[in-house]
Amino acid sequence: MKSLGIGLIGTGYMGKCHALAWNAVAPTFGDVARPKLVHLGEANAALATCKAEELGFARASGDWRAAVEDPDVDVVSITTPNQFHAEMAIAALKAGKHVWCEKPMATSAADAVAMLEAAKASGKVAALGYNYIQNPAVRHMRGLIEQGAIGTVNHVRVEMDEDFMADPAATFGWKSEAASGYGALDDFAVHPLSLLSVLVGRIASVVVDMAKPYAERPLADGGSRAVETHDIANILFRLENGASGSLLVNRSAWGRKGRIAIQIFGSEGSLLFDQERMNELQLFQARGPVAEQGFRTILTGTSHPPYDRFIPAPGHGLGFNDLKVIEARELMRRIAGEPAHLIEFETGLQIERSVHAMARSHEVRGWVDVPG
Numbered sequence: 001m002k003s004l005g006i007g008l009i010g011t012g013y014m015g016k017c018h019a020l021a022w023n024a025v026a027p028t029f030g031d032v033a034r035p036k037l038v039h040l041g042e043a044n045a046a047l048a049t050c051k052a053e054e055l056g057f058a059r060a061s062g063d064w065r066a067a068v069e070d071p072d073v074d075v076v077s078i079t080t081p082n083q084f085h086a087e088m089a090i091a092a093l094k095a096g097k098h099v100w101c102e103k104p105m106a107t108s109a110a111d112a113v114a115m116l117e118a119a120k121a122s123g124k125v126a127a128l129g130y131n132y133i134q135n136p137a138v139r140h141m142r143g144l145i146e147q148g149a150i151g152t153v154n155h156v157r158v159e160m161d162e163d164f165m166a167d168p169a170a171t172f173g174w175k176s177e178a179a180s181g182y183g184a185l186d187d188f189a190v191h192p193l194s195l196l197s198v199l200v201g202r203i204a205s206v207v208v209d210m211a212k213p214y215a216e217r218p219l220a221d222g223g224s225r226a227v228e229t230h231d232i233a234n235i236l237f238r239l240e241n242g243a244s245g246s247l248l249v250n251r252s253a254w255g256r257k258g259r260i261a262i263q264i265f266g267s268e269g270s271l272l273f274d275q276e277r278m279n280e281l282q283l284f285q286a287r288g289p290v291a292e293q294g295f296r297t298i299l300t301g302t303s304h305p306p307y308d309r310f311i312p313a314p315g316h317g318l319g320f321n322d323l324k325v326i327e328a329r330e331l332m333r334r335i336a337g338e339p340a341h342l343i344e345f346e347t348g349l350q351i352e353r354s355v356h357a358m359a360r361s362h363e364v365r366g367w368v369d370v371p372g
């Protein structure tokens with residue numbers, strides 16, 4: 001495959017993560033041409049220049065359109081706040097570029113639909129940053145479910161918690177603005193929804209209660225501003241196959257740092273995983289002498305692809321940024337026309353539909369069907 005030219009828009013938490021992945025993907029996997037880091041776009045020229053130097057990009061612009069329109073760019077990484085995703089992704093697709101856009105896909109259903117239409121019209125690959133599905137432990141869980149290791153799945157319980165919004169004294173930021181979406185639902189719940197979509201399938205209906213732990217947050221230059229988003233959401237759902245489930249998300253949960261705790265219960269066993277212990281999973285199988293039954297802890301290693309691309313020794317552990325390297329490799333596979341394990345805009349739209357149905361349920365105080 002020819003070397004891909006990379007454009008990057010945004011260089012915060014996720015922008016750095018994408019840049020690291022583009023830098024690492026060729027040496028890690030050893031089977032692809034090293035991408036060329038061509039053009040970086042930021043909110044202003046000074047920041048763009050400084051970050052291009054730091055992250056290894058050849059050109060820098062204070063206008064993101066320059067990165068999108070650069071003829072040497074083949075793929076655009078979009079890592080800006082949520083409200084910019086639709087405009088930037090559609091512009092990149094119209095310019096004939098492949099897109100790797102951070103989650104959530106968009107802040108409105110109409111924007112997500114427009115993004116999918118732009119992707120279809122362009123014929124280019126349009127993928128979303130749903131890195132947690134790339135974890136070798138999660139991929140192994142998927143294989144175990146497909147092989148029937150826990151029988152028929154009948155119940156799923158997921159909790160996602162972090163504490164970056166837990167401090168009531170933390171200043172008002174873009175995540176508290178309605179322009180960024182509903183709050184924990186699109187910022188947070190979309191990650192477990194991406195995991196559910198690959199592990200157990202589509203959510204068919206939901207009932208939801210959202211909450212704001214703090215009504216106001218202080219402004220950096222004095223005073224305060226009313227919080228417009230919900231940091232907590234409690235969701236009950238039904239999967240398309242009839243299984244029941246719950247998804248509880250809280251981005252103001254003191255002490256929780258990166259918890260995505262999943263329990264999947266089947267007719268013959270159970271599977272447990274928690275992103276805070278991302279290098280292991282637990283399997284219970286109702287087999288053999290009852291006196292010897294119990295959960296087994298499986299540490300990921302070289303038998304859980306693509307772990308071996310990073311480390312030749314089992315049990316040493318991958319990290320969060322490694323998931324993005326795997327996602328970059330999958331994206332390159334997809335661009336080369338090979339089968340790939342990715343959440344593209346089509347599935348992304350389904351996740352968005354679940355989120356909007358959840359918000360609607362909170363509003364009407366009752367069960368809402370998720371359009372298929």
Ligand SMILES: NC(=O)c1ccc[n+]([C@@H]2O[C@H](COP(=O)([O-])OP(=O)(O)OC[C@H]3O[C@@H](n4cnc5c(N)ncnc54)[C@H](O)[C@@H]3O)[C@@H](O)[C@H]2O)c1
Nearest residue numbers: 010011012013014042043064079080081082102103104129
């Ligand atoms: N996949 C994941 O695990 C994960 C984790 C965190 C965040 N995210 C997503 O990544 C996105 C970015 O989040 P973040 O935490 O990196 O935010 P951030 O605030 O750290 O970074 C955002 C960057 O975008 C830049 N930016 C803003 N407006 C711009 C514009 N008009 N043109 C060019 N650059 C602009 C900012 O200067 C900043 O560098 C969000 O959509 C978020 O939901 C995904």
